[in-house]
Amino acid sequence: MSQYPAIALIGPGAIGTTVAAALHEAGRTPTLCGRTAHDSLLLRxxxxxxxxxxxxxxxxxxVKQHYDLVFVAVKSTQVAEAAPWLAALCSEKTVVCVLQNGVEQRSLFAPYxxxxxxxxxxxxxxxxxxTGNAVWLRSSPRLTLPDVAESHRxxxxLQGTRCEVDxxxxxxxxxxxxxxxxALAGxxxxxxxxxxxxxxxxxxxxSLALLQECLAVARAEGAALGDEVPQEILAWFHRAPADLSTSILTDRQAxxxxxxxxxxxxxxRRGQAHGIATPISDLIVPLLAAASDGPG
Ligand SMILES: NC(=O)C1=CN([C@@H]2O[C@H](COP(=O)(O)OP(=O)(O)OC[C@H]3O[C@@H](n4cnc5c(N)ncnc54)[C@H](OP(=O)(O)O)[C@@H]3O)[C@@H](O)[C@H]2O)C=CC1
Ligand SMILES: CC(C)(CO)C(=O)C(=O)O
Incomplete structure (x- = not known):
């Protein structure tokens, strides 16, 4: 391996463009793999x-080579469609860093x-x-990774780039x-x-009632989160600019x-598995699913 790993990125949307820009500024421009052709990407x-x-x-x-590191920033709904990229870009030694929301990234990518x-x-x-190829970055980029050997890549x-990693x-x-x-942004x-x-x-x-039911499920899943967490998360939304969107709302609007x-x-799902009542999710999940998938 040269001084820096050979890097590719699948899914140059909001998150993918941000990470690609951080790498490009440091002279480590990744190979970009997308669905829509553009001459370049723009990060504001x-x-x-x-x-x-x-x-x-x-x-x-x-794709003409295997890469040491592949970032995947497609939506979780787009993984199956994007999987042929993984076959082309990865050897068995490639580390694939999944830049997605959710707690099920390992099982989502396990088939590939x-x-x-x-x-x-x-x-x-x-x-x-x-519009087009442009993305607006609204705060300093930061990722958190598990403390495992693969995270070193x-x-x-991203060392010395604008994207902080802990x-x-x-x-x-x-x-x-x-x-x-x-979940609250839903x-x-x-x-x-x-x-x-x-x-x-x-x-x-x-919001507090929804966050309390999320907290109960999170704890049952082994997450050591304190009683203060619902208030802290709500405070984040209270502090946020009033016009701050969320990626799931962007998708709804499109x-x-x-x-x-x-x-x-x-x-x-995880609440049911643990026998925890989730009345608010029971109401909002079918509404979100229908908004997403129809019919009608
Ligand atoms: N946006 C945000 O603020 C945040 C998002 N996240 C999470 O990050 C993940 C990515 O979200 P986000 O960046 O917003 O999503 P975007 O929709 O902005 O980006 C997804 C990108 O993947 C591309 N794509 C779709 N299908 C394929 C395919 N088959 N092959 C290659 N590229 C493909 C899309 O192309 P096309 O241009 O054609 O649509 C688009 O460029 C999600 O899990 C999201 O929840 C996490 C934190 C914050
Ligand atoms: C805005 C944020 C950070 C919180 O909901 C996000 O994760 C998203 O837009 O998907």
């Missing part, structure tokens, strides 16, 4: 733009990769797609905390509103399939 950050040169490969037959190849992550930063790749010995706890944030799909909606007293009450199952369905 603060008052400037970072342009990441293409080409965006749009068919796995264009060995357990040693799959590296889950927690993606903390909001980024929004604008990501640390090495590792944790308690990944379950961190991943469930982020999942609770995402309410934004049902109202069609951005983060400002959480300033309402009635939405604050509903009438694309939603990540309802990995962000909200999982609370209901």
């Amino acid at each position: 950050v603060d008052n400037h733009r970072i342009e990441i040169p293409g080409p965006i490969l749009t068919h796995p037959s264009a 990769l060995s357990a040693q190849q799959i590296l889950p992550s927690v993606v903390w930063f909001p980024a929004q797609r604008e 990501v640390l090495e790749a 590792v944790t010995t308690d990944f379950t706890q961190v991943a469930w905390r982020k999942l609770m944030q995402n 309410l934004m799909v049902l109202t069609g509103r951005r983060a400002g909606m959480f300033s309402r007293i009635d939405i604050t009450g509903l 009438d694309r399939p939603l990540e309802w199952d990995c962000r909200n369905g999982v609370i209901q």
